[in-house]
Amino acid sequence: MPPRAWIATALQWARTLALTTLFLALGRVLDAALNATDTTGGLILGAVAGAVAVICSGIAASVPPRLRAVEELRWRGSGIRAALNRDPAGTATGAARGASRVASRPPAPSHAGAAHGRAGGGRPAGRAGGGRPGMGEADLLTGGVERIAEYRAEFLGPALAAFTAPALVLLMLGSFVDPIIAVVLLVLVLLVPLLVRFFLKRFRGPTAAYRRLAGAATAKFQEVLRSLGGLVLLGAEDAGRRSVAEAAAALRVQAVALLRRSQLMILVNDALFSLVMITSAVGLALWRFQDGAITAGDFLAVVLLTTLLYEPIDKLGRSFYVAMAGRTQQGLFTQTLSTPGEATSRTPAETAAESPAQSPAQPLAQFPARTSAQTTELLRLEDLGVDRGGERVLRGVTLSVTRGAAIAVVGPSGAGKSTLAQVLQGLIPHATGELLLEGRPADSTALQQAAVTVAQKPFIFSGTVAENLRLARPEATDDQLWEVLTQARLDAEIAAKPRGLATQVGEDGGALSGGQIRRLAIARALLSGAKLLILDEPTADLDRRAERLVDETLRGLAGDHTLILIAHRLATTRWADQVLVLEAGEPAALGNPEELLAQSGYYAQATAGEGEDR
Numbered sequence: 291m292p293p294r295a296w297i298a299t300a301l302q303w304a305r306t307l308a309l310t311t312l313f314l315a316l317g318r319v320l321d322a323a324l325n326a327t328d329t330t331g332g333l334i335l336g337a338v339a340g341a342v343a344v345i346c347s348g349i350a351a352s353v354p355p356r357l358r359a360v361e362e363l364r365w366r367g368s369g370i371r372a373a374l375n376r377d378p379a380g381t382a383t384g385a386a387r388g389a390s391r392v393a394s395r396p397p398a399p400s401h402a403g404a405a406h407g408r409a410g411g412g413r414p415a416g417r418a419g420g421g422r423p424g425m426g427e428a429d430l431l432t433g434g435v436e437r438i439a440e441y442r443a444e445f446l447g448p449a450l451a452a453f454t455a456p457a458l459v460l461l462m463l464g465s466f467v468d469p470i471i472a473v474v475l476l477v478l479v480l481l482v483p484l485l486v487r488f489f490l491k492r493f494r495g496p497t498a499a500y501r502r503l504a505g506a507a508t509a510k511f512q513e514v515l516r517s518l519g520g521l522v523l524l525g526a527e528d529a530g531r532r533s534v535a536e537a538a539a540a541l542r543v544q545a546v547a548l549l550r551r552s553q554l555m556i557l558v559n560d561a562l563f564s565l566v567m568i569t570s571a572v573g574l575a576l577w578r579f580q581d582g583a584i585t586a587g588d589f590l591a592v593v594l595l596t597t598l599l600y601e602p603i604d605k606l607g608r609s610f611y612v613a614m615a616g617r618t619q620q621g622l623f624t625q626t627l628s629t630p631g632e633a634t635s636r637t638p639a640e641t642a643a644e645s646p647a648q649s650p651a652q653p654l655a656q657f658p659a660r661t662s663a664q665t666t667e668l669l670r671l672e673d674l675g676v677d678r679g680g681e682r683v684l685r686g687v688t689l690s691v692t693r694g695a696a697i698a699v700v701g702p703s704g705a706g707k708s709t710l711a712q713v714l715q716g717l718i719p720h721a722t723g724e725l726l727l728e729g730r731p732a733d734s735t736a737l738q739q740a741a742v743t744v745a746q747k748p749f750i751f752s753g754t755v756a757e758n759l760r761l762a763r764p765e766a767t768d769d770q771l772w773e774v775l776t777q778a779r780l781d782a783e784i785a786a787k788p789r790g791l792a793t794q795v796g797e798d799g800g801a802l803s804g805g806q807i808r809r810l811a812i813a814r815a816l817l818s819g820a821k822l823l824i825l826d827e828p829t830a831d832l833d834r835r836a837e838r839l840v841d842e843t844l845r846g847l848a849g850d851h852t853l854i855l856i857a858h859r860l861a862t863t864r865w866a867d868q869v870l871v872l873e874a875g876e877p878a879a880l881g882n883p884e885e886l887l888a889q890s891g892y893y894a895q896a897t898a899g900e901g902e903d904r
C-alpha cells in the first residue's frame with residue numbers, strides 16, 4: 291500500500307472514532323432529557339466530536355486525488371522507462387542477429403501480433419520495435435495506469451479502513467453500551483471478509499477477460515488506422531471496418547457480463563450489510579431495551595452506530611469494480627513492464643511529485659558530485675556465462691565495475707558484446723556465474739531499474755525536444771532539462787534554435803542531426819536517473835565531427851557516471867578506465883587502453899587498423 295494511503299486510513303479511523311463519540315453523546319443527551327437532568331456536557335462533547343469528524347472527512351477526501359496523481363506519474367514513468375530500456379528482438383528466440391540490440395533498427399510497424407492484443411510469453415503484442423511501447427503497452431500505459439492509480443489511491447486505504455474501523459465502533463459499543471449487542475454485530479461483520487473473498491474470486495476471470503479484450507480492441511483500431519492507406523489501395527476498407535467491429539462487439543459482451551456481476555455485488559452489499567445489519571441491530575436493541583439492559587439513549591446510540599458499521603463496507607462494495615480493474619491492470623503491468631518500487635526504492639518521479647516545492651531547484655540527486663562512496667562497486671560479474679539459441683555464446687566473464695567507472699567492451703563481430711549489454715540491462719538471463727548489483731544478486735527487475743541504454747538508433751518521436759526528454763521523467767522542470775542538455779553538450783545547439791526546448795523534432799528525430807539525436811538520447815538517459823548508462827555503439831554511422839562531439843560528451847560524463855560502452859571504433863575507447871576485449875564469447879584481455887596497446891592482442895591490432903583506415 292502506498293505510504294499516503296495510510297494517511298487516508300488513519301483519518302478514516304479518526305473520523306470513525308469521532309462519529310462514535312458523537313452518537314454515544316447523543317444517546318447520553320436523550321437519556322438526560324428523558325430524566326430531566328443537565329444535557330450540557332453531552333451536547334458539548336457531541337459538538338466537539340462532530341467538528342472533529344467533519345475536519346477528518348475533509349482532509350481524508352483530499353488525500354486520494356493527490357495520491358492518485360503521484361501514483362499515475364510513478365507507474366507511468368516506470369513503465370515508459372521499462373519499455374524504452376527493453377530490446378524486443380533480443381528476447382525472441384532465434385531472432386535475427388542484427389535485430390538483437392536495443393533499438394538497433396528503426397521501429398517497424400507490427401501487424402500480425404497487434405490483432406491479438408497479447409502474444410505468447412505474457413507480453414503485449416504489436417510492439418512497434420526499437421524499445422518503443424507497443425500498442426498493448428500503450429493501452430497499459432494510458433488507461434491501465436489510470437486504473438492502477440485509482441485502485442491504489444482510492445481503494446486500498448478505504449478498504450483497510452473498511453475492515454478495521456468497525457472494530458473501533460464495536461469496541462466502543464461493547465464498552466459504553468452493551469457487550470452482548472457488540473458481540474452479535476461482530477459476528478455479522480466477520481462475514482464481510484468471507485464475502486469479499488468470494489466475490490474477488492468470481493470477478494477475477496471476467497475482469498481480466500474484459501481488460502484483455504479492451505487491449506485487443508484498442509490494438510485492432512490502431513492497426514487499422516495505421517494501415518488505412520494500404521487497405522484503401524487494396525479496396526479492403528470493409529475488412530478493416532469489420533475486424534474493428536468484431537473486436538468492439540466482443541468487448542461489449544464482456545462489458546455487459548462484468549456490469550451484471552457488479553450490479554449483483556452492489557445488490558448483495560445493500561441487502562446484506564444495510565438491511566440485515568440495521569434490522570438485526572434494531573431487533574437486538576429492542577430486546578435489550580425491553581429487558582432493561584439498555585436505556586432509550588443507548589437504543590438510539592446502537593441504531594446510529596450500526597450505520598457506521600456498514601458505511602465503509604458500503605463504500606467498499608461500490609468501488610469493488612475499481613479494485614478488480616486496478617488489480618488486473620497491476621498484474622498485467624508487472625508481467626509486461628515493471629513494478630515501481632515502494633517507498634524503499636522511490637523513483638525520481640515519485641520523489642519530485644511528492645515534494646513539488648523542492649523539485650525545481652533540486653539538482654539531479656542521482657548524480658551527486660563524486661564522493662568517496664562512489665568508489666564502491668556498482669556491478670560485479672563472476673565467471674558469467676550466457677546461452678542463446680541453445681548455445682553458450684558468452685563464458686567466463688569476470689568484471690568489477692566501480693561507480694563512476696567507464697568500461698569499454700570491444701571485440702570482433704559476434705564476440706558477445708551486445709549479449710553482455712543485454713544481460714546487464716536485465717533483458718536476458720545469465721546461465722552460469724554471478725551478477726551482483728551493489729553487492730546483491732541482481733534480478734531482471736533490479737537491473738532494468740538500475741540501467742538505461744542509449745541505443746544506436748535511439749527512439750525519438752515527433753514532438754518537442756522537451757517532450758522527448760520528459761519521456762524519461764515526466765515531471766522534470768525546464769531547469770532540469772537544461773541541466774542534462776548541458777551535460778550532454780547539446781545545450782548551446784538547442785538554445786540557438788528559436789523555440790529552444792519547444793523545438794519540434796520529427797519522428798525519429800527528423801529535425802536533428804545524427805549526432806544531436808545521440809546526444810539528446812544521452813541527455814534523456816541522464817534525466818532518467820539510472821545508475822548505469824549502457825551505450826550501444828554511440829558513435830556508429832556518425833561523421834568524424836559528430837563522432838568527436840559525442841565522444842567528448844561521454845568523456846565529460848565519465849567519473850560522475852558509470853558507463854558501459856559497447857564500441858566498434860576503438861578510437862572512441864581511449865579514455866575508458868578499463869577495456870574488456872571479448873573474442874568468440876570469452877574475455878581475451880582486460881586492462882586500461884595503454885596496457886592493451888602495449889600488448890599485441892586484438893586491441894592493439896584493431897587500433898592500428900583504424901589508423902590505417904583514416
Ligand SMILES: Nc1ncnc2c1ncn2[C@@H]1O[C@H](COP(=O)(O)OP(=O)(O)OP(=O)(O)O)[C@@H](O)[C@H]1O
Nearest residue numbers: 384385387390678679683703704705706707708709
Ligand atoms: N537472439 C539471438 N538468438 C540466438 N543467438 C544469438 C542471438 N543474438 C545473438 N546471438 C549469437 O550470440 C553470439 C554473440 O552475439 P552478439 O550480438 O552479442 O555479438 P556482438 O559482439 O555484439 O556482435 P556485433 O559486433 O556484430 O554486434 C553470436 O554468435 C550470435 O550469433
